[in-house]
Amino acid sequence: MIGTVRATGALPSRVGTRAVNWSTAVVALAVALALPAFLSGFQLSQAGSAVYLALAVLSMNLLTGLNGQLSLGHAAFVGIGAYAVAILVTDHGWSYPMAFVAGAACAAVAGVVVALPALRLRGLYVALTTFGIGLVFPSLVQRFSSWTGGTGGKSVTAVYLPPPGLGLDPGQWAYVLSVLILFVCLVLVHRVKHSRAGRLMQAIRDNDIVAEGFGVVVPRVKVATFALSAALAGLAGGLFTLQHRFVSPGDFSLNTSIQLFVGMAIGGSVSIGGAVIGGIFLQYVPELTDRIGVPPIYTPVIYGAILALVVIFASDGAVGVWHRGVARLRRPKSFAVSNEKGST
Amino acid sequence: MTLLIQRLLDGLSGGAVYAALALAIVLVFRSTGTLNLAQGEMAMFTCFLAWKLSTGLGWPVVPAIVVAMAAGFAGGALIERVVVRPVEDRPDHLPIIIVTLGLMLAINALAGGLFTVDIVRLPDVFPAGALQLGGVHLAYSTIGLLAVLLVVSALIWALFQRTRIGLHMRASVDSPESARLVGIRRSHMLMLGWGIAGALGALAAVLVAPQTFVHTGMLQGVLLYAFAAATLGGFTSVLGAVVGGLIVGVLQSLAVGYIDFIGNDLSLLVALAIIIAVLMVKPNGLFGRADSSRL
Numbered sequence: 293m294i295g296t297v298r299a300t301g302a303l304p305s306r307v308g309t310r311a312v313n314w315s316t317a318v319v320a321l322a323v324a325l326a327l328p329a330f331l332s333g334f335q336l337s338q339a340g341s342a343v344y345l346a347l348a349v350l351s352m353n354l355l356t357g358l359n360g361q362l363s364l365g366h367a368a369f370v371g372i373g374a375y376a377v378a379i380l381v382t383d384h385g386w387s388y389p390m391a392f393v394a395g396a397a398c399a400a401v402a403g404v405v406v407a408l409p410a411l412r413l414r415g416l417y418v419a420l421t422t423f424g425i426g427l428v429f430p431s432l433v434q435r436f437s438s439w440t441g442g443t444g445g446k447s448v449t450a451v452y453l454p455p456p457g458l459g460l461d462p463g464q465w466a467y468v469l470s471v472l473i474l475f476v477c478l479v480l481v482h483r484v485k486h487s488r489a490g491r492l493m494q495a496i497r498d499n500d501i502v503a504e505g506f507g508v509v510v511p512r513v514k515v516a517t518f519a520l521s522a523a524l525a526g527l528a529g530g531l532f533t534l535q536h537r538f539v540s541p542g543d544f545s546l547n548t549s550i551q552l553f554v555g556m557a558i559g560g561s562v563s564i565g566g567a568v569i570g571g572i573f574l575q576y577v578p579e580l581t582d583r584i585g586v587p588p589i590y591t592p593v594i595y596g597a598i599l600a601l602v603v604i605f606a607s608d609g610a611v612g613v614w615h616r617g618v619a620r621l622r623r624p625k626s627f628a629v630s631n632e633k634g635s636t
Numbered sequence: 637m638t639l640l641i642q643r644l645l646d647g648l649s650g651g652a653v654y655a656a657l658a659l660a661i662v663l664v665f666r667s668t669g670t671l672n673l674a675q676g677e678m679a680m681f682t683c684f685l686a687w688k689l690s691t692g693l694g695w696p697v698v699p700a701i702v703v704a705m706a707a708g709f710a711g712g713a714l715i716e717r718v719v720v721r722p723v724e725d726r727p728d729h730l731p732i733i734i735v736t737l738g739l740m741l742a743i744n745a746l747a748g749g750l751f752t753v754d755i756v757r758l759p760d761v762f763p764a765g766a767l768q769l770g771g772v773h774l775a776y777s778t779i780g781l782l783a784v785l786l787v788v789s790a791l792i793w794a795l796f797q798r799t800r801i802g803l804h805m806r807a808s809v810d811s812p813e814s815a816r817l818v819g820i821r822r823s824h825m826l827m828l829g830w831g832i833a834g835a836l837g838a839l840a841a842v843l844v845a846p847q848t849f850v851h852t853g854m855l856q857g858v859l860l861y862a863f864a865a866a867t868l869g870g871f872t873s874v875l876g877a878v879v880g881g882l883i884v885g886v887l888q889s890l891a892v893g894y895i896d897f898i899g900n901d902l903s904l905l906v907a908l909a910i911i912i913a914v915l916m917v918k919p920n921g922l923f924g925r926a927d928s929s930r931l
Contacts, residue, residue, distance in 0.1 A: 362730060364673070364737065409915040416671055417915055419733060420863050423673070424908035427860050435901040546856065550741050557734065589749045596742025603731045603738075604722045 328464040343470040344531040346571025349555040351524035357561030359517040360497030365426020369399040369522040371544030373529025381450040388452040392530040399526025400519040407518045426549045430541035445540030557602045560609025638771035649778035651885020652785040656840035657862035658877035660833040667829030670729040674739035676859030679837030682708040684751040705835040712834025713827040758845040864907040870924020
């Protein structure tokens with residue numbers, strides 16, 4: 293569910309699925325890394341977009357799924373990371389890895405500045421300020437056009453050369469690196485989720501008043517989560533720049549923010565692997581709907597309808613539906629009952 | 637000096653539009669306790685409807701606007717009934733916001749698909765021209781906007797404070813269970829709140845159309861200003877929305893006029909800055925009630 297989660301009792305037991313999840317993850321990683329051998333340059337760049345989108349969706353899963361906060365302008369943080377990397381490697385001669393770190397840091401700082409006043413308060417205020425930054429970001433790009441290239445966009449001339457001996461061209465290297473970074477981030481968020489900090493985040497999501505009663509400094513955890521989420525979004529922006537070597541404000545508009553939201557809802561906000569499903573969805577579904585005859589102008593209508601339907605009927609997204617389906621197949625009668633009766 | 641007065645007047649006329657949309661936001665917030673992110677897009681859609689009636693079918697502009705407001709009312713009530721009602725009872729408000737986010741996306745695309753993605757023009761409601769007072773232009777449209785705002789906010793106030801229906805609406809928000817026990821249909825009151833908000837949004841859209849023209853993105857910025865106005869006014873107060881809207885309009889006009897760094901490019905940043913400043917200094921706004929929570 294977005295925001296609040298149904299008790300995990302309805303899901304298969306965690307011990308049982310963990311081994312499955314890890315093996316799925318390793319297989320998925322191997323498949324993703326093998327793709328450059330089979331895909332054309334264009335197909336690979338599409339796959340790369342899915343990877344960067346998945347990282348952006350992951351950053352929202354961390355914020356909304358784990359901590360119950362809402363960001364309506366996350367594309368702005370992706371954009372800040374993308375522009376920071378573009379400017380640093382093009383105009384200041386930085387190396388890509390250093391620029392990635394700086395871009396993520398810039399996004400985190402911007403996230404804290406925007407979110408801090410709202411995070412002290414309960415309620416919907418953070419939706420307001422993030423909506424604001426999402427809307428303002430493109431006009432900031434325009435205002436500082438001497439650095440950013442304005443509405444026309446900015447070309448990035450620096451290429452990140454692959455290490456010799458791997459036999460990859462720069463496009464393939466950008467893809468492989470993106471996949472590896474996404475994988476590391478997925479593992480990182482997984483570790484955070486099951487750490488003490490992650491439990492604090494989830495406690496605040498489930499009931500902030502109770503959490504506060506148990507001595508959790510709620511605003512501190514919220515701000516830290518927001519900063520981490522914005523940093524991941526900024527890193528996703530860095531991958532965008534690495535792959536496309538061109539940035540323009542249209543890629544980081546309010547619409548993009550809302551699309552990231554759709555990706556999160558599709559995959560299931562509380563599921564870490566769901567982010568990958570969300571990224572793949574965002575990259576390939578518009579193409580699919582186009583092919584079956586829906587005019588591109590109506591694609592957002594489908595997105596909007598999906599968002600509403602998911603929230604109303606399947607608030608734990610695709611991964612949740614899958615788990616429930618599997619659970620139902622495995623033990624049709626005791627479905628509602630238990631956690632302990634053991635899926636193996 | 638005349639330039640300052642001119643900017644103040646321009647600010648008030650912009651502020652009247654923000655106030656109208658902020659009123660719509662406040663109505664939804666008071667009836668459902670959440671934000672309707674699609675408020676601006678719903679209004680944009682009805683504005684296109686008015687455009688279609690007036691330029692496509694040759695209607696005079698005033699009846700076209702009345703029909704647009706009626707459509708706004710019907711649309712607001714319908715959306716409340718069909719998509720908001722199923723998630724209304726969830727313990728937190730995130731689902732409703734997310735549903736309205738989906739609506740925002742969908743309505744925007746629908747408007748582009750059904751009407752046009754071009755920028756078009758709705759005939760002016762108010763006569764062009766201006767009163768000359770010293771060196772200051774007082775445009776007839778400014779006078780008209782302020783008059784409309786005054787009448788509308790007086791009507792809303794009277795509805796809530798002086799009529800039985802308004803009493804029922806307030807009761808069903810303040811104390812849902814008790815209201816239900818004395819026979820008030822809470823669901824009807826919610827639909828009514830969303831409907832009135834839809835009509836107000838339509839009004840705001842046709843009033844701002846002469847400045848922004850009519851296109852699918854016409855109200856995105858205005859919506860942020862309206863949020864700023866509602867935040868400043870305190871989200872729960874009708875008076876707050878009106879006063880907040882006018883203040884935000886004036887602040888925008890002054891900031892754009894006098895702060896070089898901001899200029900026209902960054903006028904949206906003013907709205908964001910106002911929201912952040914209010915949250916830091918006085919989170920309940922000028923007229924809002926303190927937020928309290930219990931287990």
